[in-house]
Amino acid sequence: GAGVSQSPSNKVTEKGKDVELRCDPISGHTALYWYRQRLGQGLEFLIYFQGNSAPDKSGLPSDRFSAERTGESVSTLTIQRTQQEDSAVYLCASSTPGGFWGYTFGSGTRLTVV
Amino acid sequence: AQSVTQPDIHITVSEGASLELRCNYSYGATPYLFWYVQSPGQGLQLLLKYFSGDTLVQGIKGFEAEFKRSQSSFNLRKPSVHWSDAAEYFCAVEGRDKIIFGKGTRLHILP
Numbered sequence: 360g361a362g363v364s365q366s367p368s369n370k371v372t373e374k375g376k377d378v379e380l381r382c383d384p385i386s387g388h389t390a391l392y393w394y395r396q397r398l399g400q401g402l403e404f405l406i407y408f409q410g411n412s413a414p415d416k417s418g419l420p421s422d423r424f425s426a427e428r429t430g431e432s433v434s435t436l437t438i439q440r441t442q443q444e445d446s447a448v449y450l451c452a453s454s455t456p457g458g459f460w461g462y463t464f465g466s467g468t469r470l471t472v473v
Numbered sequence: 474a475q476s477v478t479q480p481d482i483h484i485t486v487s488e489g490a491s492l493e494l495r496c497n498y499s500y501g502a503t504p505y506l507f508w509y510v511q512s513p514g515q516g517l518q519l520l521l522k523y524f525s526g527d528t529l530v531q532g533i534k535g536f537e538a539e540f541k542r543s544q545s546s547f548n549l550r551k552p553s554v555h556w557s558d559a560a561e562y563f564c565a566v567e568g569r570d571k572i573i574f575g576k577g578t579r580l581h582i583l584p
Contacts (some may be wrong), residue, residue, distance in 0.1 A: 409570065
């Protein structure tokens with residue numbers, strides 16, 4: 360597609376429920392990143408996919424967080440047993456390998472855990 | 474490990490005035506540096522990037538940034554701000570395979 364698409368744009372969920380966030384990157388972008396942005400905070404790296412290589416999961420805050428990517432296309436970020444501190448905007452970005460030309464970001468999914 | 478510091482959380486300037494947003498980085502090698510802007514309710518947009526060569530980089534919307542290796546800085550400037558420049562600005566450094574972002578500077582514009 361023309362840009363990075365994320366869905367849903369907003370998600371309200373009850374504490375303890377599982378949620379899935381979706382990211383559809385730009386066609387041809389082999390690198391895909393997930394970041395979290397809490398209210399008033401900077402961007403916190405979560406996970407990075409590059410082609411068929413093993414993902415860099417070093418930023419995932421707990422084992423409740425996981426992500427998958429099918430080939431070089433759609434990625435899903437799953438948060439199990441959501442907690443109130445998971446409330447944030449989850450941003451997805453894609454780029455050419457290495458990201459040297461910068462990333463293209465989606466508009467994000469605003470997750471609210473009540 | 475690479476890191477980015479944006480010392481100013483908030484900056485307020487009058488419309489038409491000049492602007493400088495500070496950014497300091499920590500990285501062992503020659504860094505790849507970026508500035509992104511996030512307008513209210515919007516995603517992040519790349520303003521400009523530095524990889525090598527000329528240390529003064531021109532970006533979109535009339536912004537520029539200067540890479541100073543001796544000061545480990547990459548400050549963002551604009552000679553005359555417009556009300557539409559009110560947004561949050563993030564400086565970032567490319568580390569190993571991923572970009573590390575600063576905590577951001579929120580720019581407020583006075584009419």
